[in-house]
Amino acid sequence: PTNTVLDCSSSFWLICAAPERPAPPRPPDLVVVSVETFRADRARLGQPGSPMPKLSAFAASAQRFEAAWSPAPWTLPSMVSLMTGLSAAEHGVTRGELSLNPKVETLAESLQSAGYETMFFGVNSLFTASRGLDQGFSTYRAWPSLNGNDLQREVERAVDARDRSRPLLLWLHYFEPHCPYEAAQPFRGLETPTWGEDAAPTLDQAQFDQLGRCFQLTDPGDVPVLPVGR
Numbered sequence: 001p002t003n004t005v006l007d008c009s010s011s012f013w014l015i016c017a018a019p020e021r022p023a024p025p026r027p028p029d030l031v032v033v034s035v036e037t038f039r040a041d042r043a044r045l046g047q048p049g050s051p052m053p054k055l056s057a058f059a060a061s062a063q064r065f066e067a068a069w070s071p072a073p074w075t076l077p078s079m080v081s082l083m084t085g086l087s088a089a090e091h092g093v094t095r096g097e098l099s100l101n102p103k104v105e106t107l108a109e110s111l112q113s114a115g116y117e118t119m120f121f122g123v124n125s126l127f128t129a130s131r132g133l134d135q136g137f138s139t140y141r142a143w144p145s146l147n148g149n150d151l152q153r154e155v156e157r158a159v160d161a162r163d164r165s166r167p168l169l170l171w172l173h174y175f176e177p178h179c180p181y182e183a184a185q186p187f188r189g190l191e192t193p194t195w196g197e198d199a200a201p202t203l204d205q206a207q208f209d210q211l212g213r214c215f216q217l218t219d220p221g222d223v224p225v226l227p228v229g230r
Contacts, residue, residue, distance in 0.1 A: 027114070027167040034082065036075065036124065037177040040066075076126045079133060079173075083107055093131070100132025108136030108169060117166045121155050122173030137171075148174050 043052050046064065050056035071081035076096060077088040083106045088094050091104060100106075108118040119139040127133055127142035134140035139158060143151075155172060162168070 027116070029168040030111070030116075030170070032082075032169070032171040033174070034079070034122075034172070035174045035177060075124055076131070079126075080131075083133065083135075096126070099130065100135065102132060102135065104132075104135075106132075106135045108171075110136070111169045112136045112138065115166060116169050117162060118169045118171075119158060119162075120171045120173075121151060121158070122171070123151060123175040124173065127173070145175070148176050 043055065044050040045052065045056045045059035047056065070078050072078045072088045072094075077091070077094050080086075080091050080093045080100055081088060084091050084100070084104055085107070086104070091100060092098065093100055108120070112118050117139075118137045120134070120137045120141065122142045123144075123146045124142070125144035128144050133142075141154065141158075146154075151172070151174065155170070159168075159170065
């Protein structure tokens with residue numbers, strides 16, 4: 001009670017102990033995955049027969065925003081908007097030679113100031129130059145071209161070696177849907193072409209042979225290619 005007076009002249013010991021307060025909950029780890037030219041309607045997430053069963057199973061119990069529009073029709077201004085919460089008109093990065101103003105705070109900077117470790121791994125030639133997308137990331141690794149499997153291995157190595165005492169923001173950006181794609185069995189034929197009945201829904205052999213080059217998997221002699229900056 002606030003009116004209590006303690007008499008310290010008494011011949012006994014007074015031991016006071018403040019009640020133990022529970023430690024504040026550790027902030028959650030955050031994982032952001034962005035994918036180039038990825039159409040949500042084709043994935044049919046949370047629906048029977050989705051060609052992406054694992055992601056679909058996750059989406060079935062997750063919060064989904066089905067009425068969402070890209071803030072811009074191409075990668076650079078869209079990614080800057082995702083990282084800042086600003087429209088393209090507000091952040092101003094609307095041309096390929098422009099960079100984000102360092103005075104603009106990004107999501108990574110905000111979380112880093114709150115004690116997060118921040119990591120970005122992405123594939124796109126727009127990310128390799130310093131455009132301000134690295135603001136707030138303690139680890140920022142970007143390649144002009146790299147296939148998804150190799151990107152995943154890079155991520156796993158970095159995450160395994162990190163300091164786990166801190167919460168994590170992990171941002172992954174994949175590129176593959178930019179390339180022509182021929183589905184492997186048993187997924188071939190699941191999608192009905194929407195570009196006309198007379199158009200061929202599959203790639204011919206010459207086009208298929210180019211896939212490795214698009215993904216930077218192999219050179220024309222089937223020799224693995226190490227992307228620039230690897």
